[in-house]
Amino acid sequence: MEIVITGILISVACALLGTFLILRKMAMMSDAISHAILPGLVAGYFFAKGPDLFAGFLGALVAALVTVTLVEALKNTQRVGGESAIGIVFPAMFALGTFLVARFFENVHLDTDAVLFGNIEFVAFDRLFIGDVDFGPQSYYVAGALCLINLLFITVFYKELKLATFDAGLAATLGFSPFFIHYALMALVSVTSVGAFTSVGAVLVVALMIVPAAAAYLLTDKLPMMIGLAAGIGALSAVLGYGLALAIDSSVAGAIVSVAGAFFFAAMLFSPSHGLIAKARRIERQRVQIGLEALLVHLLNHEGEEGEAHESEMLHLSSELRWLPQFAQQIVGVAANRGLVMQLHGHLILTDNGRRQGQQLMVH
Amino acid sequence: MNLLTDLIFDYTLRNIALGAAVLGIVSGMLGSFAVLRRQGLLGDTLAHAALPGICIAYLLTGSKSPLVLFLGAAISGWVATLVLLRIVRETRIKEDSALGVVLSVFFGVGIMLLTFILKHNDANQAGLDKFLFGQAATVTAEDVNTMTILGVFALLVVAVLYKEFKIMTFDPNFAASLGFNDRWLGVILTSLIVVAVVIGLRTVGVVLMSAMLVGPAVAARQWTNRLEAMVLLAGFFGALSGVAGALISVSEANLPTGPMVILSLTVIVIISLLFAPQRGILWDIKRFSKA
Numbered sequence: 001m002e003i004v005i006t007g008i009l010i011s012v013a014c015a016l017l018g019t020f021l022i023l024r025k026m027a028m029m030s031d032a033i034s035h036a037i038l039p040g041l042v043a044g045y046f047f048a049k050g051p052d053l054f055a056g057f058l059g060a061l062v063a064a065l066v067t068v069t070l071v072e073a074l075k076n077t078q079r080v081g082g083e084s085a086i087g088i089v090f091p092a093m094f095a096l097g098t099f100l101v102a103r104f105f106e107n108v109h110l111d112t113d114a115v116l117f118g119n120i121e122f123v124a125f126d127r128l129f130i131g132d133v134d135f136g137p138q139s140y141y142v143a144g145a146l147c148l149i150n151l152l153f154i155t156v157f158y159k160e161l162k163l164a165t166f167d168a169g170l171a172a173t174l175g176f177s178p179f180f181i182h183y184a185l186m187a188l189v190s191v192t193s194v195g196a197f198t199s200v201g202a203v204l205v206v207a208l209m210i211v212p213a214a215a216a217y218l219l220t221d222k223l224p225m226m227i228g229l230a231a232g233i234g235a236l237s238a239v240l241g242y243g244l245a246l247a248i249d250s251s252v253a254g255a256i257v258s259v260a261g262a263f264f265f266a267a268m269l270f271s272p273s274h275g276l277i278a279k280a281r282r283i284e285r286q287r288v289q290i291g292l293e294a295l296l297v298h299l300l301n302h303e304g305e306e307g308e309a310h311e312s313e314m315l316h317l318s319s320e321l322r323w324l325p326q327f328a329q330q331i332v333g334v335a336a337n338r339g340l341v342m343q344l345h346g347h348l349i350l351t352d353n354g355r356r357q358g359q360q361l362m363v364h
Numbered sequence: 365m366n367l368l369t370d371l372i373f374d375y376t377l378r379n380i381a382l383g384a385a386v387l388g389i390v391s392g393m394l395g396s397f398a399v400l401r402r403q404g405l406l407g408d409t410l411a412h413a414a415l416p417g418i419c420i421a422y423l424l425t426g427s428k429s430p431l432v433l434f435l436g437a438a439i440s441g442w443v444a445t446l447v448l449l450r451i452v453r454e455t456r457i458k459e460d461s462a463l464g465v466v467l468s469v470f471f472g473v474g475i476m477l478l479t480f481i482l483k484h485n486d487a488n489q490a491g492l493d494k495f496l497f498g499q500a501a502t503v504t505a506e507d508v509n510t511m512t513i514l515g516v517f518a519l520l521v522v523a524v525l526y527k528e529f530k531i532m533t534f535d536p537n538f539a540a541s542l543g544f545n546d547r548w549l550g551v552i553l554t555s556l557i558v559v560a561v562v563i564g565l566r567t568v569g570v571v572l573m574s575a576m577l578v579g580p581a582v583a584a585r586q587w588t589n590r591l592e593a594m595v596l597l598a599g600f601f602g603a604l605s606g607v608a609g610a611l612i613s614v615s616e617a618n619l620p621t622g623p624m625v626i627l628s629l630t631v632i633v634i635i636s637l638l639f640a641p642q643r644g645i646l647w648d649i650k651r652f653s654k655a
């Protein structure tokens with residue numbers, strides 16, 4: 001139960017930010033940040049002489065901001081593309097972190113596997129005690145605080161975020177600094193990664209930021225709706241993922257990501273507005289519509305002419321309009337169904353309704 | 365001098381250095397195209413996407429032979445490529461987000477499978493995760509052979525299709541107008557990057573792989589404006605950082621090879637970015653202060 005609640009809180013915290021990362025085309029920055037915090041974490045532990053939560057947090061935050069600044073600086077030299085800048089900086093930071101661990105923390109339990117996967121399974125063991133009273137797992141407070149901070153940021157700066165995301169130029173003209181919004185968002189991504197990764201690991205943080213928000217992006221065009229959907233999908237993934245992990249006795253983090261992935265692919269296929277199936281059906285409908293119009297106009301053009309009988313033969317249709325016989329069959333079938341044409345001795349005749357529609361098309 | 369003789373005669377060191385060098389050459393050369401095509405993060409996604417393939421290959425065959433695991437990794441990397449292209453081409457999701465989605469979902473599924481194997485299987489699975497997080501110290505001669513064969517194959521394909529890749533890299537529209545199938549060339553190039561990634565997983569691991577593709581190419585780009593020179597130079601830088609990393613990691617106890625390779629590479633990148641003639645950033649500053 002405690003695992004599920006932690007999972008939900010972290011999912012929501014991540015999804016709130018993820019929405020803006022997706023819209024601002026910075027999804028991969030979250031990947032970079034969540035890996036690049038390792039050296040900061042190690043340095044923090046080093047100065048605190050032990051795995052101190054606060055020192056680690058501070059170090060990780062500094063490392064994250066260094067990463068963001070380095071990526072921006074590299075991009076600004078014009079020598080390196082944005083994606084390449086990310087692709088060099090975060091492995092360098094991660095390598096530095098692993099190096100520091102190997103050099104100075106041979107005996108400290110901080111293996112890189114744990115950094116990548118986290119151990120959400122163990123959240124129940126780190127509890128917050130004040131005096132002797134058990135106030136529940138620490139992770140509640142960390143994840144809850146992340147949720148609150150992110151929600152507060154999005155509510156307070158909603159207008160600025162929206163403007164800077166959809167029209168950075170206009171935002172700058174109006175006096176909002178896109179620079180400030182960018183760094184504030186990156187700082188929050190860092191804080192959230194740092195806070196979340198001790199319990200769920202770097203990869204789950206990235207997944208929860210990107211995947212639910214990407215699914216939501218396929219389902220709606222409205223920003224508030226997208227934020228809500230992303231948070232909902234994230235929370236649902238946490239619940240179902242935990243169930244899945246219990247069922248097959250496997251990693252909770254992995255299962256949560258897998259469920260979120262299933263939601264994404266479901267949205268990709270079945271979204272009523274942007275799904276692949278809806279898109280295919282839209283194209284098919286247009287194909288039939290154009291075919292129908294061509295058929296009506298063709299029949300109307302030759303109505304009353306000498307060659308009418310010949311022009312309205314099924315076989316002639318496919319060669320004249322360059323249709324495959326199957327397609328011709330389909331269109332004629334649809335037209336007959338809608339009462340636009342009738343078949344008479346192998347010829348097609350316009351009904352009154354069909355004639356009227358054809359004439360309308362000619363007018364247009 | 366001692367190190368040099370070790371490099372030739374010490375079995376472990378020779379394998380580590382050879383493995384890292386092969387990786388450096390292959391990923392450097394292929395990375396050049398990826399970087400110029402602005403696909404610097406592709407390697408990161410493909411590296412993560414290899415995990416479920418490794419797990420499934422092991423679950424199906426029960427074998428840990430490098431060839432089987434390499435093949436599993438390559439297949440799932442390739443599937444990830446196709447999914448990625450599909451998402452970018454057919455939905456409103458942008459490339460950046462699509463990379464993130466594919467990366468995390470494939471990796472999540474992989475972790476689920478890996479944990480499943482760890483919990484349900486006999487002790488035989490030990491070392492499966494080496495194929496993911498890179499443990500150069502345990503690279504065997506068999507691993508090196510497999511890597512070399514894969515690498516030579518990939519570079520042969522590059523040699524044969526060099527002209528096509530070149531046109532596609534700089535002017536995809538022109539390539540299409542000449543009748544080259546842009547889509548298939550893209551798939552081939554990405555598949556070759558999958559091969560490089562698969563080689564790299566064993567040596568430097570999943571997180572550091574992206575730098576092995578991007579780093580040498582970015583450094584090489586600083587020194588030349590010609591693609592041929594850039595590709596060769598990137599291969600050289602890759603190999604150099606591979607061997608340097610291997611040497612540094614054995615010179616002192618308890619240093620992991622993968623991170624040392626990446627740190628050596630980072631030094632090469634920084635030097636190139638700052639000091640390369642013409643494109644070096646320092647010359648910019650000098651020019652500014654004169655003006």
